[in-house]
Amino acid sequence: MRALVMHGFGDATVEEVPDPDPGADEVVIDVACVQPSVTECMLIAGDPVAMHDVLAARLAAGPTRFGGHEFAGTLPDGSLVTAVETAACGVCAACRRDRPDACPSPGVLGFTRPGAFASRVAVPLRSVVPVPDGVTASQAAAVQPLAGALHGHxxxxxxxxxxxxxxxxxxxxxxxxxVARHGGAGLIMVTGRSPAKRSLALAAGADVVIDAADDVHAAVLEATGGIGADVVFETAGGMPSAGLAGTSTLDLAARCVRRSGRIVMVAVLPREAPAPLGLLRERAVALLHPRSGAGGYSPGSGAFEQALRLIARGDVDVDCLITHRLEGVDALPKALDITRDKASHGALGPAQVMIGSWGRA
Known part of the structure; x- marks a missing residue:
C-alpha cells in the first residue's frame, strides 16, 4: 500500500510500504478520509513543540511513519467507522484500577504507531467508534477536534x-x-484576526466577536462589566510559522479571566513557552489542560460518540470548516502544505484527503 514516510523534518513523501499486520484484538480499516492536524504539521516541519524530541529520536534511527489520527474509514463489512486516537495500555497499575486517563504510556495513533496517512491502518478494536447514519466520512474525519472541545468544556x-x-x-x-452555545453558556466572546473567521464565529453562536488586533482585554472587561470571563479557552497560540499567534496569548488569557476563573490551554505552545505564573497565582486562576481520547464522563457514552451525535443532530456544524478536499493518498504532502499555511491557500480548516472508497462521503 502507499503511505506517507518521513525521512527528516520537512522531508515527507508518499511511498510503497507493507500492508498493516494486525495483532490480536486489532482490526484493519480502509481509510476513506483523513485530515492533518496543525500539531502534526508543526512536528513534521520540525517545530519545537510537544513530541518533537521523540520524533527526532525516531528520525535519527531512520525513516519513520508519523501522523494521521483524524480520519474515517470502512471495516471489511463496509461499515463506516472512526477511531479514538489514544488507547491506554490496559496492563499498568492505573489501567488495572479502571483509570485509563492516568495510564503513563498510552498508545497514540499516528504518534506511537502508524496512523491513517495511508491507504489502510490497523487500530485496536477497543478504539473503533461506529459512525451513525447521516454522518459522512468527511464529517467523521473531523470528529477528533470536536471531541477535544468536549473534553475542554x-x-x-x-x-x-x-x-x-x-x-x-x-x-x-x-x-x-x-459547544458553548449548545451547552448553556452565557455570554460567548471570540477573538479572531481574519474577517472570514470572525464571521464563522458569529455563525457558531458568539455574542461578541473581537478583532484580535484591537484591545482584547478592554473589550472583554467592557462586555463583562469589568469582571472578566469566567472561563477562557486559549486556542490561538503556537508557532507563528504555522500561522498561529505565538506565546503572548497565555498572558492575554491571564489578564482577561476573572479572579478565581479557569483557563483551558487548547493550543500547543513551544515546550519552553513563558507563562505568567505570578499573575495566575495572584488572581487564584486555574490553568487546565484537556485530556485526549474517548473520555469517561458517562458510563453509556464517550466523547467521540457524543461528538458524532452532535454532528448527526445538526447541533454542531463541522462542514463550515472544510474548504479544501483533495483526492488520493499521493495528495497528502499537499494537504500538509495547505493545513500548515491555511491563510495562503484560503483554507479555514485542515485540508482533507479522500482515499479509496468514500463510503458515505
Missing part, C-alpha cells in the same frame, strides 16, 4: 450562564463556540 466545568472567552477563531475556536 468538561474539565472547565462550564456552568449555565458562565461567560466564555475563546481566544482564536480557527477550527478549535469555532468548535468551542458551538
Amino acid at each position: 468538561a474539565i472547565a466545568e462550564v456552568r449555565p450562564g458562565d461567560s466564555v472567552l475563546i481566544l482564536g477563531a480557527g477550527v478549535m475556536g469555532v468548535l468551542h463556540a458551538q
Whole structure:
C-alpha cells in the first residue's frame, strides 16, 4: 500500500510500504478520509513543540511513519467507522484500577504507531467508534477536534450562564463556540484576526466577536462589566510559522479571566513557552489542560460518540470548516502544505484527503 514516510523534518513523501499486520484484538480499516492536524504539521516541519524530541529520536534511527489520527474509514463489512486516537495500555497499575486517563504510556495513533496517512491502518478494536447514519466520512474525519472541545468544556466545568472567552477563531475556536452555545453558556466572546473567521464565529453562536488586533482585554472587561470571563479557552497560540499567534496569548488569557476563573490551554505552545505564573497565582486562576481520547464522563457514552451525535443532530456544524478536499493518498504532502499555511491557500480548516472508497462521503 502507499503511505506517507518521513525521512527528516520537512522531508515527507508518499511511498510503497507493507500492508498493516494486525495483532490480536486489532482490526484493519480502509481509510476513506483523513485530515492533518496543525500539531502534526508543526512536528513534521520540525517545530519545537510537544513530541518533537521523540520524533527526532525516531528520525535519527531512520525513516519513520508519523501522523494521521483524524480520519474515517470502512471495516471489511463496509461499515463506516472512526477511531479514538489514544488507547491506554490496559496492563499498568492505573489501567488495572479502571483509570485509563492516568495510564503513563498510552498508545497514540499516528504518534506511537502508524496512523491513517495511508491507504489502510490497523487500530485496536477497543478504539473503533461506529459512525451513525447521516454522518459522512468527511464529517467523521473531523470528529477528533470536536471531541477535544468536549473534553475542554468538561474539565472547565462550564456552568449555565458562565461567560466564555475563546481566544482564536480557527477550527478549535469555532468548535468551542458551538459547544458553548449548545451547552448553556452565557455570554460567548471570540477573538479572531481574519474577517472570514470572525464571521464563522458569529455563525457558531458568539455574542461578541473581537478583532484580535484591537484591545482584547478592554473589550472583554467592557462586555463583562469589568469582571472578566469566567472561563477562557486559549486556542490561538503556537508557532507563528504555522500561522498561529505565538506565546503572548497565555498572558492575554491571564489578564482577561476573572479572579478565581479557569483557563483551558487548547493550543500547543513551544515546550519552553513563558507563562505568567505570578499573575495566575495572584488572581487564584486555574490553568487546565484537556485530556485526549474517548473520555469517561458517562458510563453509556464517550466523547467521540457524543461528538458524532452532535454532528448527526445538526447541533454542531463541522462542514463550515472544510474548504479544501483533495483526492488520493499521493495528495497528502499537499494537504500538509495547505493545513500548515491555511491563510495562503484560503483554507479555514485542515485540508482533507479522500482515499479509496468514500463510503458515505
